[in-house]
Amino acid sequence: MSAASAPLALTAHLLVLSSISFGGFPTVLPDVRHFVVTTHGWMTDQDFSQFFAIAQSIPGPNMILMMGFVGWKVWGIPGAIASSMATFGPPCAMYFAAYRLWYRFRGAPWQPTVRNGLVPVTIGLVIASGTVMARAADTGPAAAAMTVAVATLMLSTRLNPLWVLLAGGALGGFGLL
Amino acid sequence: MARAAKREHAGEVVSLGALFASFLKVSLFGVGGGGGLVWARRIGVEQRQWITEGEFADIVSLCQFMPGPNIIGIAVCTGARLRGARGTLAAVAGFLLIPWVVGFTLGVALLQHAHLPVLRNILGGLSAAAAGLLIATGIRMLMPHRGRAAALIFAGLAFGLMAVGKLPLLLVLFGLLPLSIGVAGLEHRRAR
Numbered sequence: 628m629s630a631a632s633a634p635l636a637l638t639a640h641l642l643v644l645s646s647i648s649f650g651g652f653p654t655v656l657p658d659v660r661h662f663v664v665t666t667h668g669w670m671t672d673q674d675f676s677q678f679f680a681i682a683q684s685i686p687g688p689n690m691i692l693m694m695g696f697v698g699w700k701v702w703g704i705p706g707a708i709a710s711s712m713a714t715f716g717p718p719c720a721m722y723f724a725a726y727r728l729w730y731r732f733r734g735a736p737w738q739p740t741v742r743n744g745l746v747p748v749t750i751g752l753v754i755a756s757g758t759v760m761a762r763a764a765d766t767g768p769a770a771a772a773m774t775v776a777v778a779t780l781m782l783s784t785r786l787n788p789l790w791v792l793l794a795g796g797a798l799g800g801f802g803l804l
Numbered sequence: 805m806a807r808a809a810k811r812e813h814a815g816e817v818v819s820l821g822a823l824f825a826s827f828l829k830v831s832l833f834g835v836g837g838g839g840g841l842v843w844a845r846r847i848g849v850e851q852r853q854w855i856t857e858g859e860f861a862d863i864v865s866l867c868q869f870m871p872g873p874n875i876i877g878i879a880v881c882t883g884a885r886l887r888g889a890r891g892t893l894a895a896v897a898g899f900l901l902i903p904w905v906v907g908f909t910l911g912v913a914l915l916q917h918a919h920l921p922v923l924r925n926i927l928g929g930l931s932a933a934a935a936g937l938l939i940a941t942g943i944r945m946l947m948p949h950r951g952r953a954a955a956l957i958f959a960g961l962a963f964g965l966m967a968v969g970k971l972p973l974l975l976v977l978f979g980l981l982p983l984s985i986g987v988a989g990l991e992h993r994r995a996r
Contacts (some may be wrong), residue, residue: 645871645872646871646872647871648872649870649871649973649974651872651873651874651973652872652873654972654973654974677915678911678915681911681915682911683931684835684927684930685910685911685914686831686832686833686834686835686839686903687831687832687834687903687904687906687907688831688840688873688875688876688899688900688903688904688907689873690873691873691876691900691904692904692907692908692911695904695907695908695911696908696911696912696915699908699912707908711904714873715872715873715876715896715900717871717872718870718872718873718876718877719872719876719877719880719892719896721870721871722866722867722870722872722876722877722880722881723880723881723884723889725866725870726863726881726884727884729862729866730884730885739988739992740985740988740989740992741985741988742858742861742862742865742988743952743954743955743985743988743991743992744981744984744985744986744987744988744989745865745869745984745985746861746862746865746949746955747946747949747952747954747955747957747958747959747962747984748865748958748959748961748976748977748980748981748984749861749864749865749868749962750861750942750945750949750959750962751942751958751959751960751961751962751963751964751966752962752963752966752973752976753864753938753941753942753945754939754942754943754946754959754963754967755962755963755966755967756938756966757935757936757937757938757939757941757942758939758963758967759966759967760934760935760938761932761935761936761939763931764928764931764932764935765932765935766928770928770929770932771932773929773932773936774932774933774935774936774939775936776936777932777933777935777936777937777940778936778937778939778940778943779940780936780940781936781937781940781941781944782940782944788833788843788846788937789833791933791936791937792833792835792933792934792937794933795929795930795931795933795934796926796927796929796930796933797926797929798929799925799926799927799928799929799930799932800922800926801925802925803929804925804928804929804932
């Protein structure tokens with residue numbers, strides 16, 4: 628594949644993947660890895676997992692950022708921008724269309740039924756992803772205690788979450804977690 | 805749905821700048837997977853009261869069933885709800901533009917120092933706290949539904965299959981949904 632067509636191929640591939648990434652972009656990460664590492668050899672496995680770790684720990688749109696790093700590796704800044712846009716463009720169009728539909732049918736008799744079925748499942752999944760994250764982050768009893776303390780504090784007070792994030796980062800930085 | 809709009813200073817239109825600024829905050833403060841959810845709820849529902857708890861749950865649910873990075877869907881839908889297509893553009897721009905430039909610059913710099921232990925410790929502490937925040941947000945979202953036994957059961961099932969059973973998300977979603985909506989339908993019929 629010639630140098631000029633690499634960024635095009637990557638962007639086209641990401642456009643397709645972002646359109647089918649049901650359940651969030653992480654579900655198609657294995658496919659991205661296969662495409663850029665195995666099929667095309669644009670980067671090493673180590674590059675790819677480093678991009679993941681860094682994107683996860685920087686605040687902001689993680690997966691869009693991660694695809695930015697991937698595009699950057701292939702074609703510098705223009706590649707980074709093209710890859711990022713391919714990651715959020717198609718899903719944003721879909722969110723917009725779906726919400727317009729949902730809002731147009733507000734008050735329709737089927738909507739409370741669908742809502743009452745939908746929302747509890749969503750909430751269960753939110754709490755689940757919190758505990759899945761906790762399992763990855765809590766490498767020892769001190770970190771686990773931190774997670775539990777934060778959850779309790781947030782439920783019982785109106786404290787700004789920024790303070791607990793700062794506290795977590797500081798305790799971690801001093802090697803206490 | 806008009807309730808939230810009325811609460812917003814009796815019909816005063818939310819400015820595009822306020823949407824931009826709020827989703828900039830949501831994006832910058834959201835650390836780790838799902839971090840944006842914590843802030844979107846805190847700012848949109850609690851502080852600005854742009855949307856109700858119920859509308860927020862609707863939006864999150866809707867986004868969950870579509871492809872892509874779900875958190876940006878909250879920006880798309882909240883923007884659309886308050887100011888239509890222009891609101892969506894303002895919210896998405898706030899969510900992406902500055903955080904992307906900052907994150908990208910920071911990331912490229914960090915990639916040169918990825919193995920410093922202090923850096924990794926700080927990131928570890930941050931993620932432990934972020935996990936606690938996300939769990940608390942989920943429990944807060946559950947509170948309005950605590951009177952409905954079926955809601956608690958399906959929330960518990962979704963949690964269990966995902967966190968304990970470690971089943972793939974798609975399987976959990978499309979396995980539980982027909983059941984959950986079916987039960988809700990039966991409840992409605994009985995109530996009528």
